[in-house]
Structure formats: structure tokens, C-alpha cells
Amino acid sequence: MKTKSIIGIIFVVASLVKLASIWGLIHWSWLERVSDEPESIYFAPILLILIGVLFIIDDIYNSRR
Numbered sequence: 001m002k003t004k005s006i007i008g009i010i011f012v013v014a015s016l017v018k019l020a021s022i023w024g025l026i027h028w029s030w031l032e033r034v035s036d037e038p039e040s041i042y043f044a045p046i047l048l049i050l051i052g053v054l055f056i057i058d059d060i061y062n063s064r065r
Helices: 003-022 038-063
Strands: none
Touching: 003 038
16 A cells, blocks of 8 residues: 555545534544535545545555556
């Protein structure tokens, strides 16, 4: 596992934890502070999930060469 995969996994896990906090599945006070704008609430975690998945896929693709 290379650095890109590790960073991708961290992005995905952190974003999923943030979304779980927003939806009330977990209750961590330091994750519940969000702004009032819905696009900023969901845009950042979904963007980080996409970036993390792209990092993981890119690392897997490049390691098979």
C-alpha cells in the first residue's frame, strides 16, 4: 500500500464519519459544528470521498503496471 492509497482511505473514512455525524448516527461534538448552508455541509465530504476514491483507484492502477 502506497502513500496515495493511505491518503485516499483517510479522506474516505473521515468524510464518512463526518456524514454520519451530520445524519445523527454518531454524536461527536467536535464534528457537529457545521455552517448553515446545505451546499457546504454536503459538498465538502462528498468531494473528499471522490478525491479519496480517485487516489485509491489511481494507486491500484499504477501498481499493476
